[in-house]
Amino acid sequence: MNDSKPALLGGQPAFPGGIPFVRPPAPPRDAVFARLAPSYDAGILTNGPLVRQLEEAVAELVDVDHVVAVSSCTTGLMLVLRLLEPDGDVLLPSFTFSASAHAVAWNARGIRFVECDPSTFQLDLADAKERALQAGNRPIGAIMATHVFGAPCDPRAVEALGADLGVPVLFDAAHGLGARTAERPIGGHGIAEVFSLTPTKPVVAGEGGLVTTNDAALAEGLRLGRDYGNPGDYNTKFVGLNGRMSEMHAAVALCSLDSYAENKALRLGRAARYREALAIVPGVRCQVVSDGDTSSYKDFTIAIDAEEFGASRNLLVHALRAEGVDTRNYFDPPVHRQDSHAISGVELPVTDSLSAKVVSLPIYPALSESDLDVIVECIARIGRNGAACTHAA
Numbered sequence: 001m002n003d004s005k006p007a008l009l010g011g012q013p014a015f016p017g018g019i020p021f022v023r024p025p026a027p028p029r030d031a032v033f034a035r036l037a038p039s040y041d042a043g044i045l046t047n048g049p050l051v052r053q054l055e056e057a058v059a060e061l062v063d064v065d066h067v068v069a070v071s072s073c074t075t076g077l078m079l080v081l082r083l084l085e086p087d088g089d090v091l092l093p094s095f096t097f098s099a100s101a102h103a104v105a106w107n108a109r110g111i112r113f114v115e116c117d118p119s120t121f122q123l124d125l126a127d128a129k130e131r132a133l134q135a136g137n138r139p140i141g142a143i144m145a146t147h148v149f150g151a152p153c154d155p156r157a158v159e160a161l162g163a164d165l166g167v168p169v170l171f172d173a174a175h176g177l178g179a180r181t182a183e184r185p186i187g188g189h190g191i192a193e194v195f196s197l198t199p200t201k202p203v204v205a206g207e208g209g210l211v212t213t214n215d216a217a218l219a220e221g222l223r224l225g226r227d228y229g230n231p232g233d234y235n236t237k238f239v240g241l242n243g244r245m246s247e248m249h250a251a252v253a254l255c256s257l258d259s260y261a262e263n264k265a266l267r268l269g270r271a272a273r274y275r276e277a278l279a280i281v282p283g284v285r286c287q288v289v290s291d292g293d294t295s296s297y298k299d300f301t302i303a304i305d306a307e308e309f310g311a312s313r314n315l316l317v318h319a320l321r322a323e324g325v326d327t328r329n330y331f332d333p334p335v336h337r338q339d340s341h342a343i344s345g346v347e348l349p350v351t352d353s354l355s356a357k358v359v360s361l362p363i364y365p366a367l368s369e370s371d372l373d374v375i376v377e378c379i380a381r382i383g384r385n386g387a388a389c390t391h392a393a
């Protein structure tokens with residue numbers, strides 16, 4: 001291994017041109033325009049035949065009866081909760097993206113944050129059950145679990161907890177298109193799963209979301225809900241919103257789906273390479289993906305044990321930035337620590353500790369294996385020079 005100095009200590013930056021955190025797998029422009037042309041030329045700009053095609057293609061891909069395309073994953077989560085009308089608080093992890101909790105708050109429901117597992121980073125089911133049944137707490141009305149970073153969150157176990165508590169379960173599957181358990185693709189669990197199509201996701205539309213469900217009544221409600229609750233005669237049935245997907249976004253998503261399998265294989269290959277190379281770096285733990293499960297690897301996230309590694313997570317991020325490597329501290333701060341959701345009295349020590357340790361590394365189909373190897377070399381070198389880096393920072 002090249003043992004030159006980290007850039008933070010005056011060495012040559014490994015990537016003078018920089019390595020971005022994400023390079024969206026945007027499909028070829030000509031293909032998108034060709035796909036869009038029939039709708040565009042016919043003056044159909046939103047919620048038309050391309051949206052229907054996308055819904056059908058995804059229903060087949062994730063093996064569900066109904067897919068309802070919406071303007072974003074956040075909108076999809078808001079609408080599912082609007083239709084479920086949970087009779088009590090919604091239980092969810094704090095180690096997730098803010099939008100999971102925002103969707104609950106927009107429905108004027110209480111939030112019950114629970115702990116995550118420090119290895120898998122997923123909802124801690126034992127803690128969830130304990131906090132759900134804690135004497136003095138309001139009743140639970142629904143569970144919303146996130147497939148964190150695209151790794152399945154043991155959806156059957158979450159469903160079992162929902163059945164135990166007698167409440168519906170939905171999944172924030174924003175990261176999860178392409179993920180699967182040994183049994184089936186992510187998309188068919190609980191009452192609904194909701195995917196995101198923003199530029200950081202494995203399949204992109206620019207903006208967009210997909211609600212997948214096997215519940216026909218819910219799907220029907222979602223179709224109304226994304227159109228203000230209007231069944232067509234302008235006599236709205238409930239307070240929906242404008243959550244429609246445009247034909248332009250559907251065209252991008254359909255073209256993005258064309259390279260889905262190839263991109264998925266590339267992401268899996270990159271993730272395997274990171275795992276193998278990082279296994280020998282002391283103090284670096286990769287997110288554990290349960291046996292038999294396949295992550296979408298929307299993110300490749302590691303946790304740093306500062307003592308063993310030689311430097312803190314924050315110092316590693318700083319030193320990687322000096323090398324030209326862009327990273328994200330997903331998810332830090334955890335949602336219960338964010339100003340928008342700071343609920344007094346919530347104690348989540350495992351989540352706090354994990355959030356302070358995590359960093360997500362670049363992973364995308366266009367990331368070359370040789371660049372990936374150099375990123376790992378940088379991480380190892382920063383760890384070996386941790387004391388000097390700490391001094392220099």
Ligand SMILES: Cc1ncc(COP(=O)(O)O)c(C=O)c1O
Nearest residue numbers: 072073074097099100174196198
């Ligand atoms: C876990 C999670 N949930 C929800 C969202 C919101 O998705 P969207 O931006 O499509 O509304 C995101 C966005 O990245 C996310 O990471």
